[in-house]
Amino acid sequence: MFKERLAIRRGAWTKPTCGLAPSYIQANLVIVPYMNAYDFLLFCMRNPKSCPVIEVTDQGSYTPEVFAPDADLRTDVPKYHIYRYGEWTDEKIDIKEEWRNDFVSFLIGCSLTFENALMSQGIPMRHIENEQNVSMYQTNIPCKGAGKFHGNLVVSMRPIRVDRVADAIRITANYPSMHGSPIQVGYPERLGIKNIKSPDYGDPVEIKEDEIPVFWACGVTPQFVAQQSKIEMMITHAPGHMFITNRLDSEIEDY
Amino acid sequence: MFKERLAIRRGAWTKPTCGLAPSYIQANLVIVPYMNAYDFLLFCMRNPKSCPVIEVTDQGSYTPEVFAPDADLRTDVPKYHIYRYGEWTDEKIDIKEEWRNDFVSFLIGCSLTFENALMSQGIPMRHIENEQNVSMYQTNIPCKGAGKFHGNLVVSMRPIRVDRVADAIRITANYPSMHGSPIQVGYPERLGIKNIKSPDYGDPVEIKEDEIPVFWACGVTPQFVAQQSKIEMMITHAPGHMFITNRLDSEIEDY
Numbered sequence: 028m029f030k031e032r033l034a035i036r037r038g039a040w041t042k043p044t045c046g047l048a049p050s051y052i053q054a055n056l057v058i059v060p061y062m063n064a065y066d067f068l069l070f071c072m073r074n075p076k077s078c079p080v081i082e083v084t085d086q087g088s089y090t091p092e093v094f095a096p097d098a099d100l101r102t103d104v105p106k107y108h109i110y111r112y113g114e115w116t117d118e119k120i121d122i123k124e125e126w127r128n129d130f131v132s133f134l135i136g137c138s139l140t141f142e143n144a145l146m147s148q149g150i151p152m153r154h155i156e157n158e159q160n161v162s163m164y165q166t167n168i169p170c171k172g173a174g175k176f177h178g179n180l181v182v183s184m185r186p187i188r189v190d191r192v193a194d195a196i197r198i199t200a201n202y203p204s205m206h207g208s209p210i211q212v213g214y215p216e217r218l219g220i221k222n223i224k225s226p227d228y229g230d231p232v233e234i235k236e237d238e239i240p241v242f243w244a245c246g247v248t249p250q251f252v253a254q255q256s257k258i259e260m261m262i263t264h265a266p267g268h269m270f271i272t273n274r275l276d277s278e279i280e281d282y
Numbered sequence: 283m284f285k286e287r288l289a290i291r292r293g294a295w296t297k298p299t300c301g302l303a304p305s306y307i308q309a310n311l312v313i314v315p316y317m318n319a320y321d322f323l324l325f326c327m328r329n330p331k332s333c334p335v336i337e338v339t340d341q342g343s344y345t346p347e348v349f350a351p352d353a354d355l356r357t358d359v360p361k362y363h364i365y366r367y368g369e370w371t372d373e374k375i376d377i378k379e380e381w382r383n384d385f386v387s388f389l390i391g392c393s394l395t396f397e398n399a400l401m402s403q404g405i406p407m408r409h410i411e412n413e414q415n416v417s418m419y420q421t422n423i424p425c426k427g428a429g430k431f432h433g434n435l436v437v438s439m440r441p442i443r444v445d446r447v448a449d450a451i452r453i454t455a456n457y458p459s460m461h462g463s464p465i466q467v468g469y470p471e472r473l474g475i476k477n478i479k480s481p482d483y484g485d486p487v488e489i490k491e492d493e494i495p496v497f498w499a500c501g502v503t504p505q506f507v508a509q510q511s512k513i514e515m516m517i518t519h520a521p522g523h524m525f526i527t528n529r530l531d532s533e534i535e536d537y
Contacts, residue, residue, distance in 0.1 A: 065320035069338055072323065083324055093426075203458075 028097055032271055036102045038120045043229075043267035044105060046155040049143045050276050052205075053269040054081060054094065055135040055246030056104055057253060058122075058262040061086045064131040066174030067253065071135065073171040077180055077248035079136035079204045087128040094272035100132050106265035108250075113257030122262055130262075135246045136205040137269050138183050143276055144198050150191050154232045160267035161185065163228035163245050167219030168210075170252060178252035182210060182218065183245040184226070186238040195241060211242045218242060228266040283352055287526055291357045293375050298484075298522035299360060301410040304398050305531050307460075308524040309336060309349065310390040310501030311359055312508060313377075313517040316341045319386040321429030322508065326390065328426040332435055332503035334391035334459045342383040349527040355387050361520035363505075368512030377517055385517075390501045391460040392524050393438050398531055399453050405446050408487050415484035415522035416440065418500050422474030423465075425507060433507035436483070437465060437473065438500040441493040450496060466497045473497060483521040 031048040034040040044053055059067050064086075071078035082093045089100040102121045109117040109125060119125070139161070142152050154161045161183045168180040187195045192212060200208040215223045223240060224231050228247055234240055250263040264270060286303040289295040299308055314322050319341075326333035337348045344355040357376045364372040364380060374380070394416070397407050409416045416438045423435040442450045447467060455463040470478045478495060479486050483502055489495055505518040519525060 065323065068320065068323050068327065072327070072335055072338060080327055083327060 032098065032103055035105050035271070036099070041105045041120055041268075043160040044269045044271060045139055045142070045159075045161060045267060048271050052094070052272045052274045052276060052278070053137045053139040054272055055137050055249070056100065056264045056270045057133045057135065057250050058100070058130050059133075059253060059258060060127070060260055061129040061131055063175070063258045066176055067133065067249070070170070070173035070176040070252065071133065071249060073173055074248070076206060076210065077170065077244035077246070079206065080133055081136050081204055082134040084132040086131055089126065089132065091132070091134055091272070094134060094274055097273070098270075100270065101126050104264045104270050105268040108263050108265050110254050110261045110263070112259060113254050115254070118265065125262060133249070134270065134272070135249060137246050138206045138243050139269060140205040140276055141199045141202040144202070145195060148194065148198055150187060150195055150198070153186055154230065157232070159232060160229035162226035162230060162232045163247050163266060164215070164218070164220045165227045165251065170248065175256040175258065176252050178248075178255045180210070181228070181245045181248040181251050182242040184215075184223070184232070184240050184242050186232060186234040187241045188238050192239055192241060199243065206244045206246070209241045209243050213239045213241075215240055215242070287353065287358055290360050290526070291354070296360045296375055296523075298415040299524045299526060300394055300397070300414075300416060300522060303526050307349070307527045307529045307531060307533075308392045308394040309527055310392050310504070311355065311519045311525045312388045312390065312505050313355070313385050314388075314508060314513060315382070315515055316384040316386050318430070318513045321431055322388065322504070325425070325428035325431040325507065326388065326504060328428055329503070331461060331465065332425065332499035332501070334461065335388055336391050336459055337389040339387040341386055344381065344387065346387070346389055346527070349389060349529055352528070353525075355525070356381050359519045359525050360523040363518050363520050365509050365516045365518070367514060368509050370509070373520065380517060388504070389525060389527070390504060392501050393454075393461045393498045394524060395460040395531055396454045396457040399457070400450060403449065403453055405442060405450055405453070408441055409485065412487070414487060417481035417485060417487045418483035418502050418521060419470070419473070419475045420482045420506065425503065430511040430513065431507050433503075433510045435465070436500045436502040436506050437497040439470075439478070439481070439487070439495050439497050441487060441489040442496045443493050447494055447496060454498065461499045461501070464496045464498050468494045468496075470495055470497070
């Protein structure tokens with residue numbers, strides 16, 4: 028197993044995973060009871076841009092057989108958030124005590140995965156340079172509902188230099204299972220974002236004069252929606268504190 | 283509504299839909315009781331190449347809100363197959379009498395959709411020229427299981443002239459939600475197909491001397507697997523007798 032996951036498992040790394048283990052595919056984690064799993068999977072299927080499901084474990088299993096058969100989803104995320112009836116009740120660095128045999132775990136593609144591709148083509152990621160978490164915002168764009176699950180899209184924002192915006196769109200469009208191309212370029216107010224300097228999740232990131240804010244659908248969407256559904260129990264990664272899989276970015280095309 | 287669907291609804295068209303309403307996206311239909319819907323959706327999610335789900339109706343609804351809000355899934359397929367406990371019991375041209383409030387309908391992408399693109403780029407489809415159904419075969423390739431649902435991949439075969447095989451692969455790769463690129467080229471025996479002249483579904487299609495048989499994952503897979511699972515009730519389209527949606531091939535990229 029690679030050293031970054033071991034550090035996370037031991038509790039030695041509890042920070043965001045932006046820039047950690049570059050080239051490995053990172054994933055959002057949402058764990059719900061089996062009785063809510065169908066509606067949640069259907070919600071994801073109906074909103075593939077924000078909720079690109081890459082793996083669903085069998086009921087009660089904490090092993091992602093496809094993306095990381097040697098991992099343990101109870102320990103291998105740097106920080107977990109626990110929600111009961113929609114209320115955030117705990118933040119933990121493992122969930123061994125909370126684990127139940129009726130839990131189903133969803134791994135959902137994460138835009139941190141394509142940041143490596145952007146950087147390798149000369150498009151810098153300021154939040155990584157500054158060792159920050161990416162900026163994330165709730166929007167006014169409704170998702171398609173499924174059963175109990177309804178709510179608005181959450182987006183991540185990266186400031187991109189004007190002359191590289193087209194490249195950033197082209198490059199990320201190659202990662203459809205990691206949110207793909209942006210959903211909007213340049214107009215936060217039309218997404219219902221009142222103050223770009225005050226993200227709802229993550230850290231504020233400076234936008235320089237020759238840069239445009241570019242917005243991608245974000246994997247926090249499903250956990251935001253699941254939280255609003257007030258289901259009895261839900262466990263997620265803390266925003267930005269992702270599950271790092273065994274697969275490489277370069278394999279994503281095969282998926 | 284376009285005339286082809288009206289003809290199907292009235293029972294005036296009960297033949298395969300290959301080549302019918304060209305440019306419209308065609309879909310496989312699988313209807314299962316709600317109690318089997320989660321496992322079936324999970325099976326599809328785990329086998330995206332053969333089971334690219336494009337829409338799931340709400341429980342009890344026969345309206346595909348996204349792909350054809352004016353359609354009625356009880357009448358708008360030329361021919362239905364009804365299975366009880368895995369046994370094929372009936373063939374019907376509508377399922378109004380069989381409809382139940384716990385039914386969930388799955389629309390699954392279909393390779394008939396990309397045939398239009400192939401033909402428009404000068405790659406002929408012999409089964410369409412001959413007014414036949416496409417040839418389909420069971421293979422020895424296991425799908426990833428989910429709950430009750432286990433089984434092998436079913437493929438469709440089209441003979442392609444040697445010098446156009448690369449083009450056919452390139453073109454169909456642009457339709458990932460319609461089975462995308464082929465799974466194999468040229469070696470039916472390695473897929474466990476004993477006699478290429480005797481397909482398990484559809485019609486036998488001649489392979490000429492300068493042609494290679496090319497195999498695509500087929501949307502009959504999920505219904506074959508659902509049949510093997512012996513669930514209490516399942517209704518599908520008859521192979522090749524697809525549901526024609528309101529959406530155009532050219533829109534598929536947007537999905």
